[in-house]
Each structure stands twice: as C-alpha cells, then as structure tokens.
Amino acid sequence: MxxxxxxxxxxxxxxxxxxxxxxxxxxxxxxxxxxxxxxxxxxxxxxxxxxxxxxxxxxxxxxxxxxxxxxxxxxxxxxxxxxxxxxxxTTIKWKGAPLIESKSGWSFKPRGRMQYDAGVISAPSSTGVEDGFGEEARRIRLGVEGDIPGGFGYKFEVDFAGNEVEVSDAMLTYKDGGLTVAFGQQNNFQSMEELTSSRFTSFMERAAFTDAFGFERRVGASASFHSGDMLAQGGVFTDNMSDTSNDQWGADGRIVFMPKMGETQLHLGGSVHYTDLDGDLANVRYRQRPFVHFTGTRFIDTRSFGAAKETGYGLEAAAIRGPFHVAGETFWQSVSRPGLADPTFFGAYAEVGMFLTKGDTRGYKGGIFDRVKPANPVDKGGMGAIQVNLRYDRLDLTDAGIVGGKQDGYAMSVIWTPTDYTRFMLNYGRMDYTDAAIAAANGDKSYAVDAFGARAQIDF
Structure with missing residues (x-):
C-alpha cells in the first residue's frame, strides 16, 4: 500500500x-x-x-x-x-435569427424583413399613363422583440424603405393565460387580410379595399382574449404615430371562430370599426393603385371630400385542408357627411390556392394566416414549397353622388418558398375599371390595365 x-x-x-x-x-x-x-x-x-x-x-x-x-x-x-x-x-435557439431566453423570463430576438419588388404596368396609351417598368424596396424593416419577467413583452420595428424612417410597431404587451393587453402602435383588428403579415400574404399587395380604406397601424390600447376556438379582440385608437397631431380617435372590435374539423382548419370572423375624424369636419380620400405598389398612379379615386365619421363592417371566411385553401372577405365603409347623403363604399375578395409540392400546407395561427414551412426545404436537399393562387378583387368607390370608380380585378400568383425564411413571388393582375379616375383620349373611362410584378423576400 x-x-x-x-x-x-x-x-x-x-x-x-x-x-x-x-x-x-x-x-x-x-x-x-x-x-x-x-x-x-x-x-x-x-x-x-x-x-x-x-x-x-x-x-x-x-x-x-x-x-x-x-x-x-x-x-x-x-x-x-x-x-x-x-x-x-440561458438558452439560444435559431428562429431565422438568434432567440435568447433565460429561465427568469427574459428573452430577446432581433427581427426584420426585406422585400424588393419590380414589375411593369400596361395601360391604354390613350390614357397618357406611361408607367412602364418600375421597382422599389417595398419594405426594409429592422427591430427587436421579446419577453420581460412578469408576463410582459415588447416589440419595436422601424421601416427604412422609400428613403424614410417610419416606426412600424412600437408596443408593450402583457399576457395572462388567454388574455393579451397591448399599448402603443399596433394593428387595430381591421380584417384577416390586413392582420396577416406581408411576409405570408398570397399576393404582393393585399386586397384593394384594405389600402383604399386607409387600414394602418395606430397608437392605442387593445385587448385580445383567446379561449378554445374563439378569439375576441377590441381596442381604442388614435392615429398613426406619424400623424398623432390629429384629433381623431376610433374603436375597433373583431370576433373569430376557428374550429379544427378533422383535417380542415376553418375560419369565420366579423369586425366593426368606428372613427371620429379630425375635428368637426375632415378631408378624406379613398383610392387605390393597380395591383402593385411601385407606381403612384391611381385609376380609381374619390378625390377629397369632407366627412365627420367613418363606420366599417367586415366579414371573413377561410378554410385550409392539406395543400388547398380558400379565403374571402367583404367590407363596407360608410362615411358621415353632415348635411349631405352618406356614401357607403364596398370592397371584397375571394381566392383559392394550392401547393404543387407534396406535404406543404398554408400556415394558420391566432386567427390569421401564418408562415409556410416547406416539407422539403432547399437547405435539406429538397425543392422547397411551390404554391399557386387565384383571386378576384372587387372595389366600388361610387355612391351617394361620389363617383370614385369601380374595379374588378383578376389575379394570379406563383410563390416559391425555398426555406422557412426566404420567398419569391410572381404576380399578374388584370384590373377592369368602370368610371375610372383617368379618362382615355376619347373620354372613355371604362378600360383595363395589366400589371406584372415580382418580389424577392427574406425575413428573420
């Protein structure tokens, strides 16, 4: 020893x-x-x-x-x-960017997106419109999001597109079970199409009525309650952060029923919106581009007119089953004009889509469409997800003596999603106009405009 x-x-x-x-x-x-x-x-x-x-x-x-x-x-x-x-x-996960989480309840994740668009507009030469080729950085956003101990969270994002710096989201949230309360600049429950992130929409631009009726993020306080298949949302809002000098305020509410029936995800929803405009009488204007954003030309336009209040009503429906999906919405925008007849404008769309690649389906979460995750992404030797969509898009801006024109749009998109966080889109749309805002040389205001667009996208 x-x-x-x-x-x-x-x-x-x-x-x-x-x-x-x-x-x-x-x-x-x-x-x-x-x-x-x-x-x-x-x-x-x-x-x-x-x-x-x-x-x-x-x-x-x-x-x-x-x-x-x-x-x-x-x-x-x-x-x-x-x-x-x-x-x-402390743990670090990868969700397009590093997600840092601690057991104490803190988390931090950088977020952002880049969308670059290019395309061509073709209008009758007699209108004098010579848009032709156009291109733009549609969105360049950078921000952060995360959780704070005690059930709190934060989200902040800035958009640098168009040589301008604009705050997109800036909010503080609190969650307790199925209840979420939010304060700051946020979406105000306008419609399923508007609430679905631009990263996951079926087309490069949303349905015409969402832009024509001025749907945008606004500063306010909101609450959402999710229990089982039901989702209820509501809030009180002022104006967008860049326009908060205005005196307007509004209230918005939305209810969604989203049951899962076998392999089919259903979505049924409705919303109501009220806005008391700036002062006793404000100027409002409803108009829309021809299917792409890189042009400033509007063929459908009410011009400015005085109004005191806006009231909107929306209905939503959608279904997802395997590679197929259908979706549609309608929206009525009524405008109060003291001493004059009150017009009600209308917008709607209906779409169908399917994936051509095996095992792929459209994402859905919390009452809106969500991210597509290819079953066989390119980074794992596959070809990614390929999706084809068809849409009919209606916008009517003529009523009660206001002639803003009518649009019947027919559109098709092909989307290639190589990986979870990359996307490429090809769009074609034919817009048939009646009472267009721009007349042809012979005074004709009924004609068609063709629009082609392509987008390259990455997000994290």
Missing part, C-alpha cells in the same frame, strides 16, 4: 528518534570512561534531535500546503458549478 507524504515523514521522524536512543545506550555502557566518546555521542544525539525537529516542521508545512490545495480545489469546483448553472440558465 502506498503511503501519503505526511505518513512517510512521520515514520522517518520516529525511526530517527529510535535510532538515536539505540545508539546512545550501548555507547554509554561500553565507553563510560571515555569523555571524548561521550561528547561525540551527545553531539550526535543533538543532531538527531535537530533532524527530528526539522522533519516535524516539514510535516506541519506539508499539512498546511495540503489544506490550501484542498481549499483551492473546492473553490475551483464551486466556480465551475456556478458557471455551469449560469450557462444553463
């Missing part, structure tokens, strides 16, 4: 003492008369005792050193344990 250094030194000390005693006794007995021998033995005994004392001292130093080493080891072990505990408290 191998002895530790302390035991070996103790044994050496004992042996030395015994040796000294054994040597001294015989020497004293046999040489009692020899003073020189006695002196020599005394000197040897003194040396042995000094050696034993030195060994005892070294033994004490070794014990002290061993104690310090044990303490240092314990401290190092504690430090490593603390570091491992701190490391395990």
């Amino acid at each position: 191998r002895l530790c250094p302390v035991m070996r030194i103790s044994q050496v000390s004992a042996i030395a003492m015994i040796a000294a005693a054994g040597l001294a006794t015989p020497a004293h007995a046999q040489n009692a008369d020899s003073a020189a021998m006695q002196a020599e033995l005394q000197a040897m005994r003194a040396q042995m005792q000094a050696m034993a004392a030195r060994i005892d001292s070294l033994e004490g130093q070794l014990v002290t050193a061993q104690a310090k080493a044990d303490a240092a080891t314990a401290t190092s072990t504690t430090a490593l344990a603390t570091a491992e505990a701190a490391k395990s408290d």
